[in-house]
Amino acid sequence: MIRAWIPSRLLKPGVNRIVIVARDSSRERDDSRPYGFPWPGSSGVVYDAVQFRHEPNMELTQPEVNVLPFYRNSAGGLMQEFDVRIPIRPGDSSLQVSLEVGGQIWREKRTLEHTFGEALFLGRVAEFKQGSPATLTVEREGRGSETWRFALNPARKWKLLVMPNAHLDVGYTDYAAKVSEVQARSIDRLIEITRQRPEFRFTLDGFWIVEEFLHGRRPESVEAFIKLARSGNIAIPACYGSTFTGFASLENLVRSIYPSARFAREHGLPLTFSLNTDVPSYSWSYASVLASAGVSNFLAASDAYRGPLLLYNQLNERSPTWWEGPDGGRVLTWWSRHYHQAGSLFSFPLNLTAGRESLPRFLQAYDHPHRTTDVALIYGTQVENVDIHAGQADLVGLWNREYAYPELQYGGFGEAMEMMRRLEPDPSKFPVTRGDTGPYWEDGLGANAKATSGHRSNMVRILSAEVLGAAALSTGSGFKPDIRTLEAAWQRLLLTDEHSWHADCSVREPHSHQSLRQGDEKDARVQEASRMIDALLSRSMSALSDSISVPAGTLVVFNTLSWDRDGWVEHDINRGSRVVDLSTGKPVPMEAIGEGRQIQRVRFLAAGVPAAGYRCYAIRPGPAPVRAPEPLVGNMAESPFYRLIIDPATGNIRSLYDKQAERELIATNSGHSFAQALYVSGGDSLPNRLVQFSSVTPVPELQMHRPVAISPAILLKSELGVELRGAFRWRKSPGTRCESDCLIMPGVSKLSITSRRNRLFRRRRFTWPSLCPWILLVFGGPHKTDGLTRSGI
DSSP, rough: OOOOOOGGGGGOOOOOOOOOOOOOOSSSSOBBBBBOOOSSSSOOHHHHOOOOOTTTTTTOOOOOOEEEEEEEETTTTEEEEEEEEEEEOOOEEEEEEEEEEETTTEEEEOOOOOOSSEEEEEEEEEETTEEEEEEEEEETTEEEEEEEEEEEEOOOOOOEEEOOOOOSSSSSSOHHHHHHHHHHHHHHHHHHHHHHHHTTOOOOOOOHHHHHHHHSOOOHHHHHHHHHHHHHHOOOSSSSSSSSSSSSHHHHHHTTTTHHHHHHHTTTTOOOOEEEEEEEOOOHHHHHHHHHHHHOOOEEEEEEOOOOGGSSSSSSOSSSEEEEEEOOOOEEEEEESOOOHHHHHHHTTOOOOHHHHHHHHHHHTTTTTOOOOOOOEEEBBBOOOOOOOGGGGHHHHHHHHHHHHHHEEOOOOOHHHHHHHHSOOOOOOOOOOEEEOOOOOOOOHHHHOOOOOHHHHHHHHHHHHHHHHHHHTTTSSSSSOOHHHHHHHHHHHHHHHOOOOTTTTTTTTTTSSHHHHHHHHHHHHHHHHHHHEEEEEHHHHHHHHHOOOTTTTOEEEOOSSSSOEEEEEEEETTTTTTEETTTTEEEOOEEEEEOSSEEEEEEEEEEEETHHHEEEEEEEOOSOOOOEEEOOOOEEESSSSSSEEEEEOOOOOOEEEETTTTTBBBBTTTSSSSSEEEEEOOOOOOSOOTTSSOOSOOOOOOEEEEOOEEEEEEEEEEEEEEEEEEEESSSSSSOOEEEEEEEEOOTSSSSSEEEEEOOOOOEEEOOOOOOEEEEEEOSTTOOOHHHEEETTO
């Protein structure tokens, strides 16, 4: 908080204009700019609020003496810097200030330029001991002097480990291919810089950068890069990129380490750390994944613009902490307030005055009695996808020439964390953090729900492809899984997990080339992975089916899970054919969901498919084609387990009654219908508090739009049971269509509710007002279960 006393004599009745100005030092360049701040130069003001208070009986505060964290070398030893802040009283024209501490006296006299506020004096004395007696004397010209006595403690002698880094977005700022070249040029520049500055270190922001460099550079450049990686000048993280860890499956998180681990093994490189920067997404299981892979250090460099992860706790202040996963595995973690800390502190082009002004506030977070070492990390120098600024290689040398402490030293992240371990007398005493705070800012998933749904399906299907490939390999038929296609599919999955889902202008300009093409690139990765997985599955199932003694043309349904399960199957059959379960010899209930000239697409429920096994079905001639669902008279459908009542005009479910539990399942007083799709507008006007974490930006005026029925909802009866079908649109977005289905099966005590949209952008929400304490929601199809969710969402 900044306080300024404004004498009432300077104000007049009515409107007063008060201007706040931040002045740069005249001897510093003014073309530098701290990253993340909207002004050039080394000074500026960011504030949440301005408050004025009238204090008629106000007494000016006493002077303040602040010991600064700066030491300088001198012929007689270390000199400790401090500042003195003296309130200016009416009539003051000059001040003489003296400070006596540790047997030495510092004095300064100054003619005042201002008539109110504070006078700031900077001084230095030889370093002194803890609790040294101090005397401050202030003499005001013509008004006598005042004296204060107190004890002073010296500042810590900080060692700050600077870890240069430029953030990686695979997209966002530009097309991924162009980003690839920008990042490759950065490595080219690093090779040049380290020839002149062998002490310089740089931490890459993901292994994808390495992969792209290997693909896009000549052998001599690759050889130079590997040499720098071996020497520690370039630090390579275990992660493929910064990942939506809450979205990625557990296996995806494990697989994200495979590419870097293979490269490290081939070239004899250490793999000691991973990181996740910018979007704060730190799923609890990730700690266990890293620890089990032998990765001992983790960096969480958070962007608080949208996800204030580190603003509500003391993880940054307590860093490093042991982050303990669900299985007890631990990684030593540094929680950085953001990912371009050095750039924000020192600016680029380099500005030492900016660093001097900002370091005291930065170090406040770590200057507490529980901290046993005087070491802290400054992570990151530049924002996403920019050319390397050569000035960062000069920072340490220029600073250390001016100051003895804080002492700056370059380090790769893994190297820096190992130093933290060595300097701590007992590393096991570092604080332990368990759990996580949720996957903040993974809203890209909602912005492209079609790709999200497809990727969720891919994450599960690729595991089935591996299981079936391994099973087919075990038959001894000579089959060999297609590892090359499998690895290519995994690469697409890892790039889909990566946190860049749209262009930086996608909210403001959703129809720009950048927005559309970058969205297409994300979609393409999902589609390419899906096609590759289809090929892997088809080949493996063909090899497995050949080892099963069944007649030609038998439909074999595989279950790759470790428990018995039911599952929907869609299959094309000749018109007039039936699907027969070979274990019972009976036809299975089906319904036609599509028609061709000579075929029908049918769906049926494959019930009780054994764990890690299969069930076989024959396609045999039947008495007649499978009938499509037929309309049911009335607005009610029943099974032995449920009773469903609908409102035909709106298509909403009016009642869903559980006969066994003897209870209504739908909350009819919530104001929303069950499985109702809502369109929400008003959030696109920026800035607003919905998009940005802030206490001062406007609260958006959100409006909720309920859909209107395109045609009356109907109940349809088929061999499978009774199904509700409805189609809706919104007047606010007439091109958007939503379809909802609810299927009640006669012999099964469960029901299936499906909602689909033709346009999958933000602002659409589904409501599930329920009287049940828990609902099991399955997102993206029957493959991916995201778990139990409290009702009423």
